[in-house]
Amino acid sequence: MSVNGLDFSIAIGGAAGQGIATPGNILARMFGRRGLHLYAYNAYQSIIRGGHILLTLRVRDQEVLSHGDAIDLLLCLNQDTMDRHLGILGPGSRVLYNSDKVEPGEPPDGVVLCPMPVAELAGDSKNKLIQNTISLGVMMSLMGVDFSVLEEALELLFKRKGDAVVEENVTKARGGYDHAAANFEPFSVPLPEGPKPLAMWTGNSALAMGGAAAGVKFYAAYPMSPSTGVLHWMAQHAHELGIMVRQVEDEIGVALMTIGAAHTGCRAMCATSGGGFALMTEAIGAAAMMEIPAVFITVMRAGPSTGVPTKTEQGDLWQVLGASQGDFERFIVAPKNALDAYNTVAELFNLADRAQCPGIIISDLLISEGTYSVDPDVIEIQPEIDRGDLLLDPSPNGNYLRYADTESGISPRVPPGIEGFVHVVATDEHDQDGVIISDEFTHPHKRRRSVEKRARKFQGVAADCPPPTLEGPEDAEVTLVGWGSTYGVIREAIEILAEQGLVANQFAIKWIVPFHAEVVEEVLSSAKRVLIVENTHSGQFARYLRSETGFSAHGHIRKYDGEPFAPHHVVEGVLDLLKKSEAAVHVPYQEIIV
Amino acid sequence: MSVNGLDFSIAIGGAAGQGIATPGNILARMFGRRGLHLYAYNAYQSIIRGGHILLTLRVRDQEVLSHGDAIDLLLCLNQDTMDRHLGILGPGSRVLYNSDKVEPGEPPDGVVLCPMPVAELAGDSKNKLIQNTISLGVMMSLMGVDFSVLEEALELLFKRKGDAVVEENVTKARGGYDHAAANFEPFSVPLPEGPKPLAMWTGNSALAMGGAAAGVKFYAAYPMSPSTGVLHWMAQHAHELGIMVRQVEDEIGVALMTIGAAHTGCRAMCATSGGGFALMTEAIGAAAMMEIPAVFITVMRAGPSTGVPTKTEQGDLWQVLGASQGDFERFIVAPKNALDAYNTVAELFNLADRAQCPGIIISDLLISEGTYSVDPDVIEIQPEIDRGDLLLDPSPNGNYLRYADTESGISPRVPPGIEGFVHVVATDEHDQDGVIISDEFTHPHKRRRSVEKRARKFQGVAADCPPPTLEGPEDAEVTLVGWGSTYGVIREAIEILAEQGLVANQFAIKWIVPFHAEVVEEVLSSAKRVLIVENTHSGQFARYLRSETGFSAHGHIRKYDGEPFAPHHVVEGVLDLLKKSEAAVHVPYQEIIV
Amino acid sequence: MSTAESTAEMIGLELVRAPESPKEFKGKVAPDWCVGCGDFGVLNALQRALFELGLKPHEILCVSGIGCSSNLPGYLNAYGMHTLHGRSLPVATGAKLGNHKLNVIATGGDGDGYGIGGNHLMHTARRNIDITYLVMNNQIYGLTTGQISPTSRPGMKTKSTPEGNLEYPINPITSAIMNGATYVARGYSADPKHLTELIKKAIEHKGFSLIDVFSPCVTFNLDNDFAFFKPRIRKLEDEGHDPTDWKAACEKAMAWGDEIYIGLFHENDRPSLDSLEMVLDEGTPLARRPLGLSKEQGEKLISRMM
Amino acid sequence: MSTAESTAEMIGLELVRAPESPKEFKGKVAPDWCVGCGDFGVLNALQRALFELGLKPHEILCVSGIGCSSNLPGYLNAYGMHTLHGRSLPVATGAKLGNHKLNVIATGGDGDGYGIGGNHLMHTARRNIDITYLVMNNQIYGLTTGQISPTSRPGMKTKSTPEGNLEYPINPITSAIMNGATYVARGYSADPKHLTELIKKAIEHKGFSLIDVFSPCVTFNLDNDFAFFKPRIRKLEDEGHDPTDWKAACEKAMAWGDEIYIGLFHENDRPSLDSLEMVLDEGTPLARRPLGLSKEQGEKLISRMM
């Protein structure tokens, strides 16, 4: 626990099937109840049993911006975890392990080994996962947390399974607690308490709940990591909240059902990941041509193709930019964390409804599967809802034109089911009345008018998207540019650089389309040294930034090994690039073999 | 017929179902046999009967670079054609029409009306399309071509239908010929003859034949305009050339069958258009990840979505660039005309085989459905074939690694069926032996190595792609930049500008990936005024050019009304933009209401 | 069958009158199909069926894919969506679930529905959503000027199979029965009265109904034209077929020689998905419900996060 | 069944010997399936079948999609392709046509084959390509941690259907029969001997063969585990079932109560697509033929353009 307030990381390592999630959840809720901020990152594999998982929970008394650089307390559920991680621990850290089964290696200086005689502490328990419960007891003791806190949590968790199970767990946890008190030196500062309890959510549940708050009534999906959490949340809450949730035969069907529901006037949404998004692209162009608003979420994982399904990357930017043939209108936005994701959904629905076009949210594994603490009071349960020119109660009008060529380009929209406004929408190019001009009426001037009408309506609405802002000191030596999920780790790297005497600021891009090219160009061209931080090999974002502005960055920090940036990766990248010529690329080395 | 050698355009207008193709074909072959160069553009609608079609055949005594600016001889098969086009004809042009049915309007100065009393000339013929035959006779007479030429062509065309049909057609054609000789003034210069007969092909047949010459043994497709011509050519020649041709249930299946066949060692190819390509994108990423070479052709039409299926546009560039999730290796190339398309196929297969990755050809309706004359002697029937490190006869080797991390990044490839080299390819990230690392073996350093290996192999091979070159005077006032099908019209516009005293040159981009950023930047940054000519609304190419080089053009000439650029559109655009501020966009007005 | 929620009613206006003739179901433009195309008969039968059911144009949503046949919504005076090739069914499903008071009719061709769209058909059938699907089966790809479709006869010569089709055609009737469609019929474009009745019953049927209609392409399929069908067509009704007997239904559907059957092959009353979905129990279409969360709902959600 | 062209033969090397035990068909890595997963039984049966047929690893190409079951090619000592979710069949088709001497086996799960890949199955069946398709049907999406699949039972509670599945499951056996598959069988992972025989016959069958295998997911589908199947499984062979009788086959395939049948439901000898394709008549696989055009071919093509 650092001197500058609390900064404490617990890591739990083991194989899939060893039940890491349960102690992880208990700890996270415990921290939240205590009013401590948390971010948890789970490094895992695409496998149901076996492999290696490392769950890192980082707790602070202020917002946690990344999973951090260090581990203070490592729980090794198997030998593999010990072998992989012992060597990179720092002084003062504690390593817990089952001394009956796991051989510790030679610990680095100052690393404290805490062997647990699990067989003895487990006694006659037949529960294969009792090691986790015992370890929780040990951890509570080391952190100086009163046992009653754990007792309460275990009661809550196991009460469905009956008193005997509760009792067994509480007893064994206490055994661990007492064993630790008797044998291990606790951390010097006990775990503090924050001012008020915090809630916990993942990026995916924030996206789903953001949809519910924005008024989504139809949600469709085909399961695909790392987006499946949105489906699970929606399915879990469907009946309670009156949301129709459908698992469809494939992502093509998902996208088109979403569009069908949206056309009737529902707010409709769906989520997927890269391969599924590839299958949705044709539909997105269709929605744009028919002028139907709907929200499509894609959650990036490491590619190409099936790639590394449980690892993070920002490599789908150009896929989203290039989704579907032809020029068409759509919003593209990349939130930076769970709370931002929550807020973005309603914001995007409002824009999409107003401009009558699709909206795409790009998230990534890091945001979507990360667990974040959140102050419950900042969650806007009833965000503003603006449906634009959607007319559900139009006055009778014999001359309704679905695609009226208005000055703004926005044609008031009447959904099917309303008397007197019958119309046909089409993916073929069409005239104001919806009649297709690709057939006998092909007419270059009508075609040109239609293209310009759609472009105009979008520009008008897009002007209301907030431009990016420079965060931090204006006259910084270095300006770090990122997009989406790198926001937090960059902010933290800037704090560390500041401690080292280097002044840096951040220019984080959230809106991909519209891009605010003028603002971006102005800010960046007056920055001293611009470095782009992104989780890709080819620099997709750097190239997109240049396509919109002509601006070439002075250096690049890139990572594409599946693991996210830790703050020190960015810090080292900045320091390295300051020594290098323009346009150099720094690729940090991933120390932890997850 | 222009003074600077021959430049003569015939247009035939009517409704779908009026049989415009037949006289078009007869004329084209007649011109070819005569050794005259031709380019024909057919403006039509997505409809089987009705609508308006205008087929323009332009003939010159040198390469025809575009469909041109003027019509010398207009054949109106219906009133509609007369109404739409009479007003834009220039002095000296002739207008043919059935005076029984079509009312001529007031012709502009110098336009010569040539009424044909079709009922009288048809006599007792019951053939509904006899008007076309009669018109052919009239046209031959006007052009000063001996009747025997037409007679021979009609015999060839109708001989399958029996002597009576041949005789009827020849008789009625002669009626037209004699009627014209008696009533109309022929063009002042009779149609000349060129040095040697020329062949005729469309862009689609050039692509298909290019595939056959490159060694394609497997071709799959799902019909989609304007790419279907490739399928039709392949199906027609399948048995003769020993090519397996399959029509598949959808484009997803098309792409994956192509990949399956390619993996066994076949050269395999497929073609589609925008919406079908959207469905293929996931497979293209898969081919790249498995390192399987195959060629995917996409033929652009006006979008977005179903759009205007029979109209041209260059709006799918970003879709191709963004095809599939993640960073991966693939070639992207845009040929500039039919002959270039033919040559590109083998060139691309060689590169794809060497780099073991997919290759994508972007064509458009203009190239693919355009009819071009070609000197038969320049068609390289046996282009060079380089299969790279494909080992069909490997020597026994117990330690074969499909994805060996070699210095070049190229891993020698053994297809299934060969003893002793058994391996499994995967779309999941994998190690050198093909074992997937997304499962229990996830390992950031292996992952990084795999990404870098694939990137390295591509860079090595890509270095052999020819960079673009500047065509025309180096110190030009204006440099026109285009890609793909605009090549010809830009060249012609430059000739016209030269006549008007303005020196311009062209920098035409054929290779989209690799892009040759350094060469492009060098050439363009030393150009005086760079204008980009493209068939899109949003300037997709201009933005891509900037993403790769940072270079912002000084002005843009864009068209997105479905009709292609004519030379005067580009000329006017240049003259207009010379008067305007930087980055202005000129959108030419489409005069002909097709 | 159901009635769309009436805004007019809500705002106290006089109700839009029901059409007085099938002609009122004519769309904004006249069909541009080839003269003699089978699709005219299907359009007419559909217009008549809608009229005879007393439906009003705004109560109907007609969703199609891409193809000659898929141009139909543009020729019908009803709400319409002319979507993507092969994708009418998921769009129609989404629309039906979004506003389950609409009468949703999907239309398209054999390539659209059985080729590229085949998977949606299989899954829509098993889901048994209450929509009616009319397939204008001409055994060819018409709009793309004549290539084989999944129902083209073996040996058929087309532009993509100049030496003859080598593929065995699918049988949409037996497939749909096996995949759980609850109303499976076959119509014939040249018998519009019979077809009208099939369409009426299909719209009234609560569940997924497929009507495969022989709708000859007179331009590109000269093997299966009206002359081919005329002497062969037999009606199941005339044979006393029992639509609950799936074996007999499959057997009759497989007949493809001197006798080819039209009529209702199979029907059953398995509940439709929309009737099973508790979210719709409330009655108001989803598309007309208030948006967002109540304060109580929000608080409950947040309390679970703590 | 066919033998891959032998490079060794061509280059005069001694032939690679045939494996001496099914163990030689073990792949580079051990399966990472959950302990008790049904897929182990399928892998074992496949390895035994390949061994008993006397095949050599290089004569086999095993193509899968994505899913727990689709990891199979990685565990088999044979050429393999681990492709995209739902896409094993088109890849397998292309590979078979590219080199028709290969024994092509496609493997995957129920989600992969009947969900997202359903359309390919229908069309591959009717094309009757000579490949063998093994579906490890666990009635759940395993790899994505437990959502309904198209074969999940109605009412089943999963992560995507916490209130119970509302969709009617498809029956892969009856669908495949109706779509023209020429060998349609069902196996059970816990009866590897029976399954081995089915696989052997399927590989020997010239045409498309589907074997749907009950292969329980012991982690996410506790409704249809070994305990569910054990008392219910009956063998068609014990009932004297006639695989040429499609009606009996469908009836038996529909049984889903105290008795559930495994075995060969249907077989017929319609010629396979690869045997009908004149382009393959020459014999040499396409992938091994000389590339490009002869001078004569080229001249003929050009002469037609003039």
Ligand SMILES: Cc1ncc(C[n+]2csc(CCOP(=O)(O)OP(=O)(O)O)c2C)c(N)n1
């Ligand atoms: C993704 C995609 N692939 C291909 C096409 C081209 N296409 C348009 S209609 C059609 C087939 C038409 O056949 P069918 O559905 O039977 O309708 P018909 O014209 O015969 O009525 C095809 C292949 C397309 N529009 N979209």
Ligand SMILES: Cc1ncc(C[n+]2csc(CCOP(=O)(O)OP(=O)(O)O)c2C)c(N)n1
């Ligand atoms: C296009 C696409 N969509 C979704 C996924 C995610 N995904 C991987 S496996 C799978 C389903 C697995 O179920 P099944 O095919 O039955 O195989 P099992 O794991 O049960 O053996 C899904 C949905 C994917 N990889 N690609």
Ligand code: SF4
């Ligand atoms: S091409 Fe065939 S299906 Fe299309 S409109 Fe003409 S007759 Fe009808």
Ligand code: SF4
């Ligand atoms: S999750 Fe199910 S299907 Fe996957 S390996 Fe485990 S038991 Fe098998």
Ligand SMILES: [Mg+2]
């Ligand atoms: Mg059809």
Ligand SMILES: [Mg+2]
């Ligand atoms: Mg499964």
